[in-house]
Structure formats: C-alpha cells, structure tokens
Amino acid sequence: MTAWGVRFEDELRRLGVQPGRARQLADETAQQAAECDAAPDSLFGPAHLYARHLLSELTTRTLPLNGPSGPVRLRLTGVGKRYRRRTVFDGVDLTVRGGEVAAIVGANGCGKSTLLRICAGLTRPSSGRVQRTRRVGFVPQDAGTAGWLTADEHFTLFGAAAGMAPRRARSTGEHLAARLAWRPGRKQLTQHLSGGTRQKLNLVLGELHSPDLLLLDEPYQGFDQGTYLDFWHQVRAWREAGRAVVVVTHLLHDLQHVDQVFDLGALR
Numbered sequence: 001m002t003a004w005g006v007r008f009e010d011e012l013r014r015l016g017v018q019p020g021r022a023r024q025l026a027d028e029t030a031q032q033a034a035e036c037d038a039a040p041d042s043l044f045g046p047a048h049l050y051a052r053h054l055l056s057e058l059t060t061r062t063l064p065l066n067g068p069s070g071p072v073r074l075r076l077t078g079v080g081k082r083y084r085r086r087t088v089f090d091g092v093d094l095t096v097r098g099g100e101v102a103a104i105v106g107a108n109g110c111g112k113s114t115l116l117r118i119c120a121g122l123t124r125p126s127s128g129r130v131q132r133t134r135r136v137g138f139v140p141q142d143a144g145t146a147g148w149l150t151a152d153e154h155f156t157l158f159g160a161a162a163g164m165a166p167r168r169a170r171s172t173g174e175h176l177a178a179r180l181a182w183r184p185g186r187k188q189l190t191q192h193l194s195g196g197t198r199q200k201l202n203l204v205l206g207e208l209h210s211p212d213l214l215l216l217d218e219p220y221q222g223f224d225q226g227t228y229l230d231f232w233h234q235v236r237a238w239r240e241a242g243r244a245v246v247v248v249t250h251l252l253h254d255l256q257h258v259d260q261v262f263d264l265g266a267l268r
C-alpha cells in the first residue's frame with residue numbers, strides 16, 4: 001500500500017472505523033485511483049481530509065433507506081405557465097419524495113426546462129403552488145460555469161455560497177469529480193475543457209453542497225458512454241442516500257433508471 005493509503009487507513013481508524021472496514025475502504029480507494037491512472041493524493045487530496053469526507057458521506061448513506069415513502073422534497077399543485085397570452089402548460093401536479101428519481105419527458109418546446117426552473121424557484125409560475133425543500137441543487141442545460149475560472153476556483157466559489165470552507169469545498173469537488181472519472185487540472189481554465197467535461201463540472205457544482213433535491217436538465221450532454229453510465233450510477237447512489245432527483249430527459253432508455261415518469265407533453 002502507498003504512504004497515502006496508510007495515512008488514509010490510519011485516519012479512518014482514528015475516527016472510529018473498524019480496522020477491517022478501514023482496510024476495505026483503503027483498498028477500494030486505491031483501486032479507484034488505479035482506474036483513473038492517478039496517484040491518490042492528486043485525485044483525492046490530503047489523506048486525512050479525504051478520510052473525514054468519506055466518513056461523513058458514509059454516515060449519511062447508512063441511514064435507513066427512505067424509499068418512495070421518504071419525506072416530500074418537492075410538490076407541485078396545479079402549476080401552470082403562460083408567456084403573455086400563450087399557455088405553455090397548465091395544471092401540473094407532481095410530488096417527489098426522498099429516495100425517488102422522477103423523469104420529466106415530452107416533446108421539444110413543451111416546457112420541460114421551464115417546469116424545472118419553476119421547481120428550482122428560478123421562474124415564477126403563472127398559477128398553482130410549489131413546495132420544495134430548502135437544500136436544492138440545480139444543474140441547468142447550458143453549463144452555468146465561468147470560462148476564466150479553474151475547476152478548483154468554481155468549487156471554492158460555489159462552496160462559499162453554501163457556507164463551505166475553501167479546503168472542504170475543493171476536496172469535496174475533487175472527490176465528486178473522481179466519481180465521474182475526471183481529475184480537474186489545477187491550472188486549466190474552464191474555457192479549455194471539452195463540452196462533456198464542462199458538463200461534469202456543472203454536475204459537480206450542483207451536488208457540491210449535498211442538496212436534498214437535485215434538479216437536472218439533460219445533465220449528460222456530451223458525456224461518452226462510460227461517463228453516462230457513471231452518471232446513472234451516481235443517480236442510484238443519491239437515491240440510496242435518500243435524496244430526491246428530478247431529471248429532464250428526452251432519452252427513452254433513461255426511463256429504466258427512474259421511479260416515476262411525468263409526461264409533460266401528455267398534458268396538452
């Protein structure tokens with residue numbers, strides 16, 4: 001095992017993890033780094049910080065699964081949207097609970113992105129009522145990133161907005177990026193990232209502050225097949241951790257991964 005791995009395992013044990021479990025986590029982490037062809041310290045940051053981060057995440061995940069009967073994280077009642085005299089949609093009722101993944105589908109222009117922005121509180125509905133949890137993560141269709149900042153600078157900035165200390169925001173961002181098989185370059189500006197990698201950054205930023213409700217607008221545009229599968233793996237992990245997820249999609253084969261499908265086009 002590497003010196004980083006030894007420090008990581010020691011820190012886990014110091015934090016109260018059983019020796020066998022600490023070893024298993026150290027082995028899994030080493031394997032993850034090998035798969036990314038990266039040294040663990042460059043992928044996960046300092047061993048002691050990563051051990052603390054992983055432990056806090058595992059504590060969340062080992063809570064009893066909420067399943068579809070988890071707390072309501074989003075409820076829309078009779079929601080409608082008009083632009084001037086044109087009605088985009090009307091009478092939308094939708095409830096999404098913790099531990100549930102919902103998909104919003106429908107033809108181009110039927111209002112999926114508009115509905116998701118209403119869910120996020122970014123667009124006002126013309127009618128109806130929206131109730132949502134306070135901790136919301138939103139991943140827009142067009143990347144909400146700044147070309148002149150690095151990934152680390154995004155983590156620091158978005159983390160600060162959520163009250164996270166800079167080091168914690170950076171190590172969390174790097175950890176979440178590793179889940180999508182991405183290791184952000186320290187000095188690389190976002191404008192020099194590929195479209196798919198910018199979208200990974202977008203996704204990481206939406207999740208950085210551990211929201212209870214994740215709202216994702218076709219979040220995998222530009223992903224290659226491997227990253228697309230990593231993304232759905234990540235969605236399953238969110239569901240198991242009791243989070244609620246709403247995904248706008250037009251890909252029918254995505255629907256095998258979700259618990260609830262809301263066809264906005266069918267309302268018309």
Ligand SMILES: Nc1ncnc2c1ncn2[C@@H]1O[C@H](COP(=O)(O)OP(=O)(O)OP(=O)(O)O)[C@@H](O)[C@H]1O
Pocket residue numbers: 083088106107108109110111112113114115
């Ligand atoms: N700010 C706005 N002002 C006026 N009309 C708008 C505005 N935003 C969206 N629209 C219109 O509302 C309709 C729904 O747009 P929206 O982007 O929500 O649809 P969508 O289902 O997400 O489309 P796509 O599948 O192409 O992404 C479209 O006709 C669009 O032109």
